[in-house]
Amino acid sequence: MANDLTRRNNFLDNMMNMRNWMNDDFFSDLTPVEDHMKTDIEENDKQYSVKIDMPGFDKKDIHISYANNVLTITGHRDTFSDDADKEGHLLHSERRYGQMSRQYRLPDVERKNIKAHYENGVLALTLPKMQAEGDNDTRIEID
Secondary structure (H helix, E strand, C coil): CCCHHHHHHHHHHHHHCCCHHCCCHHHHCCHHHHHCCCCCEEEEEEEEEEEECCCCCCHHHEEEECCCCCEEEEECCCCCCCHHHCCCCCCCCCCCCCEEEEEEECCEEHHCCCCCEEECCEEEEEEEECCCCCCCCCCCCCC
């Protein structure tokens, strides 16, 4: 009897696990835009290194800004025309167009020294951190 309950609970758990169920391609239009700008961010004492997958974008259509400790990346892709099916019998299309944007909170960056490079659909940024003043002692002596 306990085995039957365990099996039934696993079945119900699987049915109720909406994340796996909603991960079907049928629901791809409901997934957030962030799913289409996959990002890696590394940090060390001197800088942040950011890599963002942005395949299919022209460099001129990518806008990068840094203000108030927030890095914002916006990409715009104009509508596309596909002559592969002149009859209008397109069965399936996953290519997207329009505007996509992501924001990342990366504090204490030297904005004027940010470097960006775009190659093979990957946007790579180096954001150097502000260097702390040499004297880190915050103690104040009393006279």
